[in-house]
Amino acid sequence: MTDLKELQSMRSELAPPRLTSSEPVIDWMLARRQTSGCNRIIHLNNAGASLMPDCVVEAAIKHLRDEARMGAYEAAESATRELEHVYETCAKLLNCSVSEISIVENASRAWSLIFAGIKFEEGNVVVTSNFEYANNYMAILQAKHRYGLRVVVAQNTPTGELSMDSLMDIIVEHGRAIRLISITHVPTNNGVVNSVNEIGRLVRETKVSGLLHESALYILDACQSAGQIFIDVQEGGFDILTTCSRKYLRGPRGIGLLYVRGGRFEQRRSQEPMLLDVRAAGWTSRDGYDVYDDGRRFETWETNVSAKIAFGVAVDHARGWGISNIEKYTGDMAEKLRTLLHGVSRIRLHDTGTRRCGIVSFSVAGSEPSEVRTFLANRRINVSISERALTRLDMENRQLDNVLRASLHYYNCEAELDLFVDALGDFCRRHR
Incomplete structure (x- = not known):
């Protein structure tokens, strides 16, 4: 052997x-x-x-050395171009605007943050699948108990992927009460790939027909697929996508990627991020603040700058292949x-x-x-x-x-x- x-x-x-x-x-x-x-x-x-x-490792180490040599604030300022590039390359990866990209601590943080910012009302329906990851499903259960939501699980086909017929039946039955459709692209425990673009087309068509309310959101958990499977958010019609750096994108731990389609989270007090700091909003008066209208509104000012820069290098590397x-x-x-x-x-x-x-x-x-x-x-x-x-x-x-x-x-x-x-x-x- x-x-x-x-x-x-x-x-x-x-x-x-x-x-x-x-x-x-x-x-x-x-x-x-x-x-x-x-x-x-x-x-x-x-x-x-x-x-x-190796290039990702070296990018992280180089910035840490810069922090040690010149100071962390000064090193971050000197790396402004590299930090801006992270958003640019992630936008190219997903085929979206730079303003629709947020870089956060991890994918779980991204999913929980966006979910917490959704305005739910009693009787709203959240549609999920048998493949939902524990962190996501527990957040859904917490919202169920807090707001009186109904949780409906789309079933699988006989061959094991999410059933489009089951999803359509749910949309017909619950229609405009549906607030969120949460789909996992690739489960953590299974090699199956769900037909997320086909789901996106169904969501768009049923909104046009009036079966689904225009405010219904389609969120994709792409933790196991981004970097392994081609994803185009325009083709897929996702309102929200979350993924992480450390898996198939081959970046460092402690970095997550959040995509939110422009206009889907309007600047309203009832539908803004639950946690704000000076990266996400401006303190405009003693009693007022304005939440920024781009991806920054989901970020925090303090971040792991070396990992963030290295993540951009990792996305470049993946796109190069x-x-x-x-x-x-x-x-x-x-x-x-x-x-x-x-x-x-x-x-x-x-x-x-x-x-x-x-x-x-x-x-x-x-x-x-x-x-x-x-x-x-x-x-x-x-x-x-x-x-x-x-x-x-x-x-x-x-x-x-x-x-x-x-x-x-x-x-x-x-x-x-x-x-x-x-x-x-x-x-x-x-x-x-």
Whole structure:
């Protein structure tokens, strides 16, 4: 069995990936040379936090050194252009205006902040799915108890993705009482990709027909998809999108991205961010303040400047590879891994849907996921565990307590997949 040291020594001789297309869409060997972490580990936890490219790490370190050399305020002032660029590159990533972008502490903060600013009334309906993440769903439940909301869950198709028919039935039944439609693009525990653009078209059409009220909001949780799957907010018709830096965009931890379509949160006291500081609003008189009308209104003045700059570099890096190219590569590699895992006794795959991505969820029959993860970690292979409490509706529906998750990126190669599958086979032989 090839070990990690041997893999490192033969990096330049590795055969091109055996993908479904005639030519690989990504120069994965270049991607590995640009990622020092690939020399130490086999990292299959990209849906948790990807290995940062060296250029991202260097951008963060450079600014920290500037802070140490000249002072934090002065370093931030000297980096004004780099900070402005973060908004510009994020806007290009999503195809939106710079004024529609906010950079906040993390994706959970982004989602909670925007949700808290929505004006709810008793009897309003929030539509969600079986894939809603725990942080989001708990906020919805809190609002249910606080405002008297109704929560309606759209069901899945027989193949496992969100059902458009179920969503349409909900819109017909609840219509203009619907205040929010909250959709997860890619769940944390499953490789399925939901048809979010099709949902956007349905939302637009039912607003035109009068079934949905014009004020109904469509929010997309893109934490597991941004950087892995091509997203165009104009095509998708999202009013709000949230994602984070550390996953498929390969940026540092502690940074989140919030998109809010212009005009969707008007400057009204009943629908403004719950938390304001001098970055979000101006104190205009003893009794007055004005909330800014761009993305700043969701931000705070104090921020991790080095991480923010590095996030901009990470988005540049992802856009340089081409998100559609990344989507093709990771999707093909994940299908290859699923095929390999089918050949290992006791491995059970748990991905659903007709369209899937670079996340592969599985279990080893008769073994605890934590035991498997520890065994792999001792071989310097990183995977993660998705627990029931993180996506309770989907996991309970499928009678799963937890699943192992191997999530691929474009710097992973087939030799790593072979090592990973060999290690799982070894675990199964040792733990009968």
